[in-house]
Amino acid sequence: MSFGARLAAAMERHGPLCVGVDPHVSLLTQWGLPDTPDGLAAFSDTVVTGAAGSAAAIKPNAAFYERHGSRGIAVLERLLADARDADLLTVMDAKRGDIGSTMAGYADAFLRPGSPLEADSLTVSPYLGFGSLKPALDLAAETGKGIFVLALTSNPEGHDVQHARTASGEAVAAAVVRQASALNEGATPMGNVGLVVGATVGSAVSDLGIGLDGLNGPILAPGVGAQGAGPDELAQVFGNSRSRVLVNQSRGVLAEGPSLERLRAAVHEASDAAQAALEG
């Protein structure tokens, strides 16, 4: 089954929440864990257990594993395998972007079946040119994996690049959305090519003339919780595309650990709140 179909089924079953696995030093400390590979492993195990059966997906952020070198990467490998065993879809948040020939290496690392870091989907940056993503998009299409292309990011600094206009007058982010949408045409229930649009972007979608309705793919929405967005913002930003929005929360949920019971309750609550906001 393709990623689009698997994600649609997981969202139908578990709701629209993606739990971000971001083991910040401050969270490890708060959880009473050391800032070491063992600390990362304990944190990751708890998040997988807390999210399994209650969230559609988890999104480990590579940065927090990479800072521990090879032992951190080993923890990430195990996390991805454990999530697979727990029937949790994975969004590998590595935000890769490079010249096409190198992009093929990143695609092999994260999307090739059997790779130690195999995930169900990968976040990528189109800001070396959308065409540079082709090797990753091709491998995803071939293997039924997913790609989330950064379009309108949740951070305010993203405006400089994403709101800029191309020579034809089209906003850069609108061009990204247009090119991603073309790849999902005709797919049911939705295609494998998703976008990242922060829930914090306010009226940018309409201001820039972006047609999210035509994407026919998933939209990963970070920015809820710790970055300040909530139900009103989800409803405002995503309009008619709300049914395909996968809402990410990292710190907002993770702050409830290390108690598994409290973490599970927070996952349920965040999932219900996201569902209500997106249905409303």
Ligand SMILES: O=C(O)c1cc(=O)[nH]c(=O)n1[C@@H]1O[C@H](COP(=O)(O)O)[C@@H](O)[C@H]1O
């Ligand atoms: O691709 C992402 O996931 C992402 C894109 C974006 O525009 N903004 C954004 O915050 N993220 C990631 O989403 C997560 C947000 O974390 P919290 O703010 O703690 O919920 C982090 O892992 C970010 O790296």
